[in-house]
Amino acid sequence: MTFADRARALLAEAVTAYRGRPAERRLLAVTRHMDEPLRVAIAGRVKAGKSTLLNALVGQRVAATDAGECTRVVTWYTHGEHPSASAHPRDAEPRPLRLEPRGTALVLDLGDLRADDLNELRVEIPSSWLTRMTLVDTPGMGSLSESVARQAQEFLAGDTDRAADPDGVDAVVYLLRQLHATDVDFLEVLSDAQFSHSTPVNAVGVLSRSDEVGGGGPDAIEQAQRIATRYRDDPRLRSLVQTVLPVSGLLGEAGATLRPEEFADLMRLAGLPAETTAPMLLSADRFVAAPSVPVPADRRHRLVRVLGMYGLRLSLDALRQRGAAARRGDLVALLTRRSGLPELRRLLLTQFAERRDVLKADSALRAIDAVTRADPIDAAPWLRQQVERLRVSAHELAEIRLLTELRTGLVPAAPDQLAHMDRLLGGEGSAVGTRLGLPPEAPDAEVRAAIAASHGYWRRVAHSPLSEPVLVRAAEVLMRTCEGLAATLPPARATVRVAPPPE
């Protein structure tokens, strides 16, 4: 029985124990939630580009984006055959909302509802990405509007009083803009992490708005890569997120939603001589205001809003190089590549989706724990005991705990040892090959040999009288990890190598 199965069984017992009590509803919701896609929150400071990134991931302009502060209510995006939306006010029943298509965007009409009175919004749209994970757009921290800031706080703190959203999310994508190490923002954004019970396993960092780094020069994305690499190596960040990726939500969104007529406008502009376009591209204002250009000013304004100055310069350069042979698909591919979105998607799929069951089971245990504390019925101590037992005995959680300890610098080991441990625990992805540092196509025999070597190594560490107790405990966890990995392989067949007959 896997950890997830056992968690599910315990959840069923909790539901029975709480039958007829208010908490039952919450526990049932958690049970349902076990089978739903993973819930991933997009969090970060105000104007970090959360909604833009969400649009880029979903592939449609559905989260409103604007120059000013925009997202004011926590909004859930799930997959549905037809677009629909509902508002969940604090003190009233949910009610449906109109979701109107406007150009390439879907516009949510709040009607007479005030954002301040709403607990959350729920939006369903057809999107293949949303079948794999539910996304949650959150208002930013540090907003000038107090109610917006409070919403974000409450949400990330997983405020347990809220019936509509009993257990928060399973994983978090933190958007960071460029920050300084001694910066309080830095602390604030990162210490949010502890609120939503995130660990380096279920949180990734995104250096957002990467196309604006260093003033958005031609090498902005490369610079963003350098900064992300630096963040990745920062021990304090490693204790909070798995990794940091540079992403430009704007380029990703443009890539996902670029319309044929926008492409045609870009082609027309790329056809102009460089002497005409160079002064236009000096500033956004000039680009829109330039006289006698074959593309009208309002459409140019739209282009610069959709692509940003970096994306605009990039697109025109690329189109000019390809000349008349340029295709919309190529430009879309270029924008998407530069956005860093494919890497983020891959990361979310391998890191979050692969651990879905464990993450969800852990969420369920947290919910049971919270319920038993909020409503301490007779069975509560026993339930809590069970939760604790499950937590202690689940090797999956032991791995996650150890990974956290590694990254918070609590395990005394040499750097190469630490790197090895990190990878073996799934710090870079939980596929067997990834954990062993082997290419995906490695033959079973090689995998088996690598497992055996690792196992032997950690056994020696565990048994060495010189190892410190913390390291011994870590080594024991790693031995079990190796055993678990071996168990996933098909049983080894006794293969007899037949020597070729002598000629």
Place this chain on the structure above:
Amino acid sequence: MSFPGTVIGSDQILQLLDQAITETNRLGRQDLAGRLTAQRDQVTSGAWHVLVAGEFKKGKSALVNALLGVPVCGTDAVAFTAVPTIIRYGPAPAAEVVLDSGQRRTIDPAQAARYATEGAIGEEARLESVEVALPRELLRGGLVLIDTPGIGGGFAAAAAASTMRAMSLADAVLVVSDASQEYTAAEVELLRRAAEICPRLLCVLTKVDFYPEWQRILEINKGHLRRAGLTVDILPVSSVLRDTALQSGDQPLNAESGFPALVNRLRAQLAAQREAVSSTRAAEAVQSSLAQVAGTLDVEHAALTRPEEQAATLQRLDQARERATGLRTPDARWQHVINDRFADVQSRADEDLQARMRRLEQEASDRIKAGDPAREWAEIVPWLYQRTNEELTDAHTQMMKLINDVVEEVGRLFDGEVAMIGQLTGGGYQRPTAGDGLRLDQLSIRGPGKLELGMHAARGWSLSSSVVTTLVVATLHPGFLVVLPITAALGTVFAVKAVHGFKTARVEAARTEALRSVAGYLNQARVDANRAVQNILRHNRAQIRDYYLDRATELAMTAQAEHAATVRAVHADRSSAQQRASQTATDLARVTTLLDEAGRVRGVRPR
């Protein structure tokens, strides 16, 4: 690209100064002429410190570079400005780094940007600041630009208190934000506090070339300022357009960059401040110098025309000379008062700081003990930063008030001495033109009266029209404008997080860890503030003492000159006495006209 003309307070005042310099030189008082010349330099090119402050990565360094048209500050997508760069006028490019030990070392000006971002000379030493001199027209009028490391998190930033301190001493502050987003709550809070403490505040919105919606951001920001009750302008600029324009000489593009407007604004502010402060100060210097010269002429004239008083006059002047010389010795009362009062201020400021920090630690510890710090840490940290900044800013304001009180007291005391000496010297001098009694003692050396006490004086000293305080500020040590980032700031937050993180989840352990972090941070903040207190006090004490020592020396010289003139009169034969008497009368008439003129100038100056 050049900027026409330097900022000059007023032609009238410069003319007056020139005449007074000629007059004092002619009458053998090179010491007074020297003081007036220094004053003249103040009016034309006295240092005017403009602090460039704001959050990280908002383009502060690029703004300074674009203002000057030289890449003097480090701009890098990845690296941050680590230490402040102070840029002033110099006939040729030159640069120095100031080590945290206080030592200075000459560096290649082209390398200044690198030092400012690295903040250290290899492993060898940490820097406190980088100082650069550049032959730019913009700087010739005395403008000193200070590029600062960014502060993160507005008024809730760890280093906000030292930024506030620097702001209170600067002549003007440019608060930089970029068009990528509207002001955050913390930024508005910082602006609100800055407006209280700094007389001349200007907001700059950078990177407007890159963000198509910059105008909306500008409007939204204006709205935020309005709601916060601030009447501060926001100027939109683009450093990129400016650089391109300077390279290609494209004037319309330069105008579009917004920099000419910013330059004009800075120059207008500088001119206004010169009008308000320097001119008044210069007029005062003219008055006090010329009054001494006039006194000497008067005494000589009297000795020549009324020989029967000569003996009594000489006796009086001996006494005066003795008294004036006495003022210069370390035993003089005013010197004791300076020593005692500054020691007093020092201990009061220390006590005040300590009491505030203790109170704050108590507050924080109550808060931590009342809840689970691991859960509330994200709220506790900004709260603690904000409270610390409030307390430190208050403490700084308090200390500035105390210093002002001391300056007042010393001034009064010195005036008293001057009055005594005055009665002994040009005692019988009658002003020939107006007939009203014009005696040396009435021309107090101290300027146009009282220091404005209270907040007004404590904030922008530079606003105060007091001779002494403006003198102190004019010679402001750049070190005061150094904003040092507090590096260790609550770094152990991660220890707290770790306690929570792997769910050994013991509230008590988290509390202990949190209390230790808080104590460590507050201690560091206190040490930093103490250091600032000491520096500011030491600098002010030295400045005030030097100022009054110079005045005492002048007085001794005056007594000496009058004595010598009287002795000359005693020994003069009749015809030369007559000739000399008519000469002194002419001189006196001329000096008196100038004195009247200075009085008029001072009278019409806005205070």
